[in-house]
Amino acid sequence: MDLTRDQRLELYRLMRLNRVVEEKLVNLYRQGKVVGGLYRSLGQEATSIGSAYALSRGDIVGPLIRNLGVVLVMGYSPRDVITQYMARATSPSGGKDCNLHFGRPDRGVISPISMLGALIPVMAGIALAGRMQKKDLVTMTWIGDGGTSTGAFHEGLNFAAVQKLPLVVIAENNGWAYSTPFHKQTAAKCLADKAAAYGIPGESVDGNDVLAMYAAARRAVDRARSGGGPTLVEALTYRMKGHAEHDAQAYVRKEELEAWRQKDPLERYARVLIESKDATAEQLAAIDQAIGQDVDREVQLAEQSPLPAPEVALQNVYANGIRGVEIEPAPTGARRPR
Amino acid sequence: MDLTRDQRLELYRLMRLNRVVEEKLVNLYRQGKVVGGLYRSLGQEATSIGSAYALSRGDIVGPLIRNLGVVLVMGYSPRDVITQYMARATSPSGGKDCNLHFGRPDRGVISPISMLGALIPVMAGIALAGRMQKKDLVTMTWIGDGGTSTGAFHEGLNFAAVQKLPLVVIAENNGWAYSTPFHKQTAAKCLADKAAAYGIPGESVDGNDVLAMYAAARRAVDRARSGGGPTLVEALTYRMKGHAEHDAQAYVRKEELEAWRQKDPLERYARVLIESKDATAEQLAAIDQAIGQDVDREVQLAEQSPLPAPEVALQNVYANGIRGVEIEPAPTGARRPR
Amino acid sequence: MSGAPHLGGPDPGASATSAKGLTTYVDAIREGLREEMARDESVFLLGEDIGVYGGAFKVTDGLIQEFGEERVIDTPIAETAIVGAAVGAAMMGMRPVAEMQFIDFISCAFDMITNFAAKSRYRTGVGVPLVIRGPSGGGVHGGPFHSQNPEAYFAHTPGLKVVQPATAYDAKGLIKAAIRDDDPVLFFEHKFLYRRIKEELPSEDYIVPIGKAAVRREGRDLTVVTYGAMMWTALEAAKTLEAEGIDVEVVDLRTLFPLDETTVLESVSKTNKAILLHEATRTGGIGAEIAAVLSERCFEYLDGPLVRVTAPDTPVPYSPPLEEFFLPNSEKLCRAARALAAY
C-alpha cells in the first residue's frame, strides 16, 4: 500500500485542483453566477482526497456536499462541478439538483440527498448488492460530526455491521455543524468512540495529513475488501470557512481559526513533498499554474453552457412518462350532451 | 441504598404479582377475552421490578409492553392492566389503545407508542421539562435489544447525553427481538457497549437477579439525580415465551430455554430470601396465596366492567371538540334557490 | 372469489388457507414473490422476521428455505436502514422487496421513501425499482399503531407508485407487476383479507398492470369508487341496495397512483353520481383526490354531490365497539347511497 512518487504527486495535484476549483466558484458566487449556496471544503481537502484515493476502480463512493475532493478523485471534471453549481443543462444533474448532488453508480458516485445520515443505509445497500452480484466492490461514504447524530447514521451503520458489509465511513470531525460546536453535538469524546456501538473498528486520524488519511482509509478499505466488514474512521480536521459562503462564522474564535490555518493540509503537504525530495518548489508551482489554466478554461466553457429547457422540469419522474402535467385551462371536462 | 427487609419482601410480592397477573391474562386470552395480542414478561420480572424500584416518588417512567412489572411498581392495580387488555371503558386508556399503552405524567407513567425507540427522546423531553420546572425528577425507560437498532434510540440518547439529562435507560437484552437473535440485531458484543457512543456510562447486570438489578439501577438513578446525566444499564435476561402468545417460539433451542429456566428470577429470589432468613417458605406461600385471591377478585371486577360507548371513538382528538364526525348522508349541501 | 368478508366477523385463521385449489390473499402474495424470485435472480427480500419466522403474518413463509438467507434477509429493527439498503441495492440493478412488519412502521422510513427513493430518478437519472409492502388496515382490533391506512401520504409524493389489491388475483398480479416496475412501488396489503378471501388463480404467469382500475360490478344509479378491503364492503352494500332497487356500480381502483382516471370518469359519466369509499381517514384521503378529479373533469355529468364515506378524522381506536363505530361498513355506505340515489 505504499504510494509511488507519481501517486504522491497526484495527491498534491488533486488537492490543489480542489482548492482552485473552489476559489473559482467563490468568484462566480460573488458575481452572482452560482445559483444557491456555496459550500466550502477549505482546509479539509486532505480528508476527502486522502480517503477516496484509497479506493480502487469499481469501488463506489457517496460523498456529501463538502467532499468536492472526492468527486475529483473519481474523475469528475471541474466543469461537472461548475456547471452543476451554475444549474446548467450540461451539468451532471441537468439542473435538477444543486451543488454536489450528482451521481451515477456507473461512474462510481452516488448522489446524496440533503438529509444527513441518509446516505449510510443507502451505501450499505450498494455494498450488499455488490456482494450479491459477486462484485469486488468496496463502498465509502462521509459524514460530518453533525451527521453522526442522525438516526439514519445509526441504523445504517448497525445494519452494515451485522451484515459485515464492505463499507468505510469517514467521519469528518471539523469541529462544527453549521454553528453548533462538537460538544453540543455529542458528549462522546470523539467520533471514533461511536464504532463500539456497532462492534466495528474505530480509529481517529489527522485529517489534515493527506498521507495519514490515505493510510488509515487504506487499512479500512483493505479490511472491507477482505470481508472484515465496516470501519469508522474519524478524520480530525477543521472547517476553515462558514457553513456556506453566506455565513461569516462569527461564532468561531479567531485564535482557533488561526491555529488551524497553521495546519493547512495543502501547504503542509507541499512542505512534505519538498522535504522528501519528491518535488521542488518550482515543480509544484508549475503544477499549480497548469491547474489554474485548466480550471480557467473549464469555467469559460461552463459559462457558455446552456440552462435547461423549462419542460425538462416535467421529465423523468417515472421511467415511462410522468403524470404531473401542467395545469390545463378550465373547463377540463367534456361537455355533457343534453 | 440498602433495602430494608420490608422492601425486600415488597420486591418479592411485586414479582409474584407480575407473574400471577400474567397467568390470569393467559387464561383470559385462552377464553378469548383478551382483545388482541398478549405479551409476556415471564422470566423478566426482576428486570422491570428491580429497576423501577430504584426510583422515588415524583420520578417518571416510560415502560414498554413487556414491562408489566414497572406499572405495578408505580402503583397501577391488576385491574388497570386487565381491563386494558380487555379493552374496557374503565381501563386507563378507556379502550382507545391496547396492552400496556397507558399512562399519565401525573401518575408517573408515560404511555409508549408501538414504534420502538420513540420513547427515548420523549423521556428525554420529560427530563428536560423537569429540570426547567426545577423538579427533582429522574426519568427511566426501557428498550429491548431489538429497539436499540432504531434511529430514535440513537437520537434520543445522544440528545439526553449532550443535555446531561436525568434519564436512565434499561436495555433489556433478552436474547430475542421477535424471532431475531441478538447477533442478527447488532454486531456489538453487548448493549452496554453502546453507551460509549454517547459518552455516558454503560454497565451490564444480571437482569434475573432482582437485587443486582436494583443496585445497578439505583447507581444510575443516583447519578442522574445528582446531575451526572444518563446511564445505559444492560439487563441480561431471557424471553421465556414467544414474542406474544400466538408465537410458539419454534426458533428457540430447547436447551437454551431450559438453561434459562434454571435461572428463573422469582424462584431464585425466593431461595435468596429463605437463605438470608428474610422469610420462610411458608411466609412466601402465604404472600402468594393472598396475591392469588386479590388478583382473582380483580379479574372478576374487570370482567364486569363495561366496554366503551361507541361514540367515544370520536372524542378527545383535540382539546376542544373534534372535527372528524361520522358521515352524513348525502346530499350534505344546501339546496340552491333557483 | 369466495364471498365478501364482513368487517368485524370472525377470522377463519390459518385453517382457511388454500383448500381445493383456492388461493388465499396471503398465499397469493407469497406465490407472487416466489415466482418473481425464481424468475429473476435480482429479486430479494428484506425485513424484520421475514426469514426464519416467515414474517409476522407468514407472508414470506418458506421462502428462506427455498431461496436462502442471502435473498431473504432478516434485518435489525430499523425501517430506515431497511428501505435505505433497498434503495442502494436498487440503484445497483437489484429488485429488493422490503417488508414493513406492520405498515404503520412505514412512518419510521418516511424520509428514506419520500426523499431518497421517490426523487432519485428525477434528480440523478437513477431509478430505484424497489417494492415496499406490508399489512395495513383495521378490523382486527390492532389499535392506533397496527391498523393504519397511510396510502394517501405516498400518493401525494411524486416519484412513487401506490397500489392496494382487494382480491387474491390482484394481490398476486400486482405484487408481480410491482416487482417488475422500474420505479418504487408501495404495495399496501390489507391484513383483514389475508385469510378471509380465496379464489382460484390461473396457473400461468400473469400480472395486473399498475394504473388500471377494475369495474367489479356494473350498475346504473351511482358509482362507488373504492379499493382494498372496502371493495368487499361496497359489493355487500350493492347487494342490499339492489333489493331496494338501487343499482350500484363498484370501481376498484387497485392503483392509487397513478390513478386510472379513464375508468373512473367513464363510470361516473354513466351513473352521474359517485360515492368515494375508503377505510383511511377522511380529510386529505384518496377520496378527496377522486372528488377533485371528478369535479374537474366530469363536472357536467354530475347529478348530485360527491359523497365521501370514510373513517372519521381520528386515530384508529382499539376497543371493538369503538373500532366498529370508526370503520366504514355496509350499513353506513347504504345510508349514504340511499340518500344520494334519492337526490
Add this chain to the structure above:
Amino acid sequence: MSGAPHLGGPDPGASATSAKGLTTYVDAIREGLREEMARDESVFLLGEDIGVYGGAFKVTDGLIQEFGEERVIDTPIAETAIVGAAVGAAMMGMRPVAEMQFIDFISCAFDMITNFAAKSRYRTGVGVPLVIRGPSGGGVHGGPFHSQNPEAYFAHTPGLKVVQPATAYDAKGLIKAAIRDDDPVLFFEHKFLYRRIKEELPSEDYIVPIGKAAVRREGRDLTVVTYGAMMWTALEAAKTLEAEGIDVEVVDLRTLFPLDETTVLESVSKTNKAILLHEATRTGGIGAEIAAVLSERCFEYLDGPLVRVTAPDTPVPYSPPLEEFFLPNSEKLCRAARALAAY
C-alpha cells in the same frame, strides 16, 4: 401590506427588515415568539442553530440573548429527538416550539409527529401543546430538499393542526395562537416571504384564531382558494383579471386543518366558481380536499368545474428555468381563471 412579491424576483435581503414601523414576515414571527416567551415561562424553543446563530433564516435571532440558553436550545442534528423532546416537555405542561431548519427535514421526524404527538391526547388523554415550525416553499432555487411544501401530509393526520400564514400580521398572530393552542400545531412559514413583505402591526397583543380563513379580496365572478405565498399570486392575478373585467374573490385559508369550511362555502356559494391554488404538488394536495368539500357541500351552487392550479407532480427542480416552469404563477392562474370565467 406593502405589495405582492413576485416569485422569481430579487430578494431584497436583510436590508428590507423593519423600516419605518413596518414589520417583515420574519420579524413578525420573531416578535410573536418573543412576546409569548415573555408572557409565559413555559414557552421555550429548540432546534438546530437557533440559539447562538439565531437560526438559518434568523427567525430566532437575539432570543438566546434575551431568554438564555435554557429556553433557546441548540440541539444536535436529530429531528426525531427535537420533536420527541418537545413531545415529552409538552406532556409536562411546557410549551415547546421546535424549529426544522428547513421544513423538508420534517420527514425525519415524521413518525414522532404523526404517531406520538398527533395521537397522544386521543389514546392517553394527555395533550401535547407544541409547535413545529420552519421555512417551506420554493422560489429561491433551493432544489428538491430545500423547497418542499409538505402541509398535506399533516392535514391528513388526525390530531394535528396545520397553519400557514401569508402576511406578516398573520405570521405573528398565528404563531401566538399556535403556542397558546392546547394541541400540536404545525406552522409552515414561506421562506420566500420572510423579507419580501412587510406591514404595520398593532402594538397591542393579538392573535389570529386557528381555523379562520380570510377573504383578501371580494369579487363576484369566481373564487380563488389559496394560502401562503400563493395568496400574493392570487392578488396579483386578480388585478390583471380585473382589467379584463373578471372579478375575482380571494380566500386565504390561513389554517389548513381544521378548515374554515364556512368561509369557503360562503364565498363559492356567491361566486359559483372556484379555483384551488397552491404551490404544493397537485395530487392529494390541499386543493383536493377543498374540491371534495365543495363538491360535497356546495354542489348545487357550482356553475363550473373546480379547477386546480398547482405545481405538477414532480420533485421541486433546482435550475431557475425549471423551477419557474414548475411553480404556479399569476400567468398560469390568469389562464385558468379566464377559461373558467368564460365557462
